[in-house]
Amino acid sequence: MRGLASSIFFAVSAVATIVPNKTLQKDVIILGGGASGTYAAVRLREDYGKDVVVIEARTLLGGNVNTYNDPVTNTAINYGVEAYIDYGPAKDFFARFDVPTQPVVEYVQSVGSTVYVDAASGTVLPNISAPPVKADQLAALQTYLTVVEQYTPYLLPGYWNFPSGDDIPADMLLPWGDFEAKYGVQDMYPIQDLIDGGASPNTTTLYAMMNFNEPVVSGYLNGTMFDPLPFNNSILYGRAQELLGEDVLFSSQVINATRDDSGVSVLVQDDAGATTLITAPRLLVAFQPTAANVAPLALDGAENAVFSTFSSSVLWVGVVRSNFIPDNTAVTFIPGADAPPYTVEIGWSGTSGLSEIFFAGAGYTEDEGKQAVVDAFLLLVSAGTFAPPEGEEAVAEVVAFTDHTGLGFDQSVEMLQQGFIQQMYALQGQRSTWWTGALWCPGYSSNVWAFTDTILPQLLQGLD
Template sequence: MKPIKLGSSFSLVAPVLARDAYAQCRGAEVITRDVAIVGGGATGTYAAINLKDQGKSIIVVEKQGALGGHASTYHDPTTGTPINYGVQLYHDDQVTRSFFDLLNITLGGGTFPQGKTTQYIDFRDGSPVLNYSVPPASEDYFQALHKYPYLETGIELPEPVPEELLLTWDEYLEEFNLTDDAIATYSRPAITGDPTKVLALYVFNNMNTDMLEEQIEAKIVINANGDIAEPYTKALAQLGSDVLLNSVVTGGRRGRKPADGVKLCVSTPEGNKRIVAKQLVFSAPFVPENLESFSLDERETNVISKFEGGCYYTGVVTNLGLPTNYSYANRGQKTEYHIASVPGVVMFNPTNVDGTYYYWYTSFSDLTKEQVEAETRSTLKLLQKTVAGADVNAEPRFVAYKSHTPLHPTTSAEAIRNGVYRDLYALQGYRNTWYTGSIFSTGSSALWNLTSQLLPRIIAASEQ
């Protein structure tokens, strides 16, 4: 999945196509709102509930059949037990608690999902990685992180951007004598690509104070019923017809003055609908393929074309044929710091249903459900041959799946050095459009905090 460069058909043709697509919506039902929200994941749902609570009319356009984005829950058909196979927890802070209060959700004790002793195995050949453990981040890491407070809740960078943040992570570890933290930092599970080549900026943005507090101080909250997707089912019930599921924007017109507002053509299961709104919140992944229907101008294209997301997939599998008293994590047998090879399964983690595991899978290129499950099955059949006590005749059964691609859009060191994040922040409010989501941070609670800071500006703009 490559970023689309300037001069391609994206920058030259998409605005015309978007205008034509909107024109094709003539005669469709018109939905008039204060704010249109595209994307019903963590930030889109948070924005919708809070804007509605503050008296604003909203409409959410979500391409999937449910709200929730990276929060995925499978309910075991026999016991009804919820099995979370995407987002696993929420950070315990006031913004999170206030959001849950709006949704009338009871919070339970702050503990990590139940785990078991981990077997570290090289999933390429099934060999065990012995005498390996994952230590917590050291005080040296904390001191390095705190040098860049602007990476805690976003990527609003100083100018010039500190050059050390544009080093790859393996270079940063060597440059600043942080190699003792290599295993701790390379063990973050929800990352894509080669972890040694991720820019230091993105490591600090992801492995921030909130994440470290969750790991070290267990500063987390969990829904009392264990269903991590509950905020989104509750939100959908509250929002009702203000959410268009299985729907996509096919064309749009966005004015340059507040009075011009935003007009969108949306394809829904019930046919085309026209949305007329004062402001637009875009919370879907910030990548060209998600924005080409919005009649982008050159200024917007110059920013958006420089980002691409990673490829990540999750699922639930039963009958693994492996002993059920362990977790299984992928680590390289012969790689430095035992870094796992990509592409492949990241880990198999047990759930509260004995014998049922959730797995995460990362890749360099976009894959289909069939490809991910076939590769995961091959990994399990390999482990059945090498793990003591395994059953080589067991046939894995896949019961849930979700693609999280494109995950956490990023860009190059050159683009960052040239001010792409400065230009991204400058787009806030331009053409009555506001951006939020994982382009700025990771973790649901961090995204809710970021969006809460943006809402007053959106509300003010909708009242002009």
């Protein structure tokens, strides 16, 4: 306890003008209430009997799980996480909260047609090649599965066993386009696009495999992916929220932290300005280690050397209500030389009049992003690509819009060979701090839960 008392002193000294409204002492502090943070909190408290607290910036748990409850149709639109892999503890976690499951909904009700338009004008591009027939897509995917499954020990449940130097398989270091050509699997791209958004030809194959790994591919081919019943992904997190109760501090962020080998202390502030000083022997960081998120943690040189090399992907997801996008239709905007400095993708939500959207545009505020999305929708009307019902004005309204900005791998092949992933994983346990979440393993919820299960026993060592 002497070390924790020392940590309290330094944390308070660092922000001497702030006198905390409350102090707490816990076994484990968890930063972030997304998939990994929620799962860790439930397991640590319920299965290991530890005293935990979750610090969550938003007003609810779930992270990238986002649900829009449409008041017109009384339908839940899952516009964040849309499906689960039957891998690791996934189904057990749903069963724990008495949430039934069903065969995957999203990929069954896939898009009937995709319209390709010029991003600047909104007009239809007539010369876009039709995708391969479904039989050819599936054959290519089956071939890919025979290749990727041999690399599963390097990818799952995390990158603990990933090699370095000349021991890295040559396939994993190829540009993705070269890998596809080598094995003749180019025809699988529509399925890959549907599941994970696809990969550019220059992407290092390892990074494509992280998102398109064996459980994902076999789950698609074998029909074992699943969804909750009813199809509302927020039910699981709502029940976890009820269970954890006051052990979650919502609308709260860390403003200062002290970490060393004797323990950690964090000063937390909520939206109303109230502060809480929390001390614990262990810290579990379960949010994305973006520069903004980790700034209060006072990273050391080793941590900075790792996290500064990741790229930030600016992404917003949402739902738009319109009266002119046909049902069962997606729209892909193809950028040309005069394209706007952002990307919009329109997908079918499964509910008439509602489209799921993706918006990527660095430097845009939330309001600017929403307006850019509306402009892209209305561009399709002014170009004559779609039209509202006769006698009606075109309407496009963003009814849900959520930030999914995060970090992604794009380190060079040379960095991988020099042991970057080993350098990254060496951070685990340093300064009484452990890390989990989508950066540390393939980013699907099922993978994240399985990876978290590898972290918890290590985190608990020496914690009586």
